[in-house]
Amino acid sequence: MQQPKASNACLRTAPLGNTLSIVLLLSYLLCVGFGLLAPEQMRMHEAWAPLLPGFEWLTWPGFLIGLVETYLYGWYIAVLFVPLYRFFSKSNG
Helix, strand or coil, rough: CCCCCCCCCCHHHHHHHHHHHHHHHHHHHHHHHHHCCHHHHHHHHHCCCCCCCCCCCCHHHHHHHHHHHHHHHHHHHHHHHHHHHHHHHHHHH
């Protein structure tokens, strides 16, 4: 029995980059908001700090650099993922 062919829909970098960036940005904002409301031992800023160079808790420059870097991480993932996805979908198709 033949397997159905995969659709020829091409995964595009720009929509995926924007989508991932917005998801990561919203996660960052939720974590910062949670950190402002939660007790000290439950704050998430220590998890973000190693991933975001220049990020400092409760400073405007640190918050803004966190926003920019989080958005760029979404694009980084998309730029790596889309070509790999296209390569492996062609070789398995």
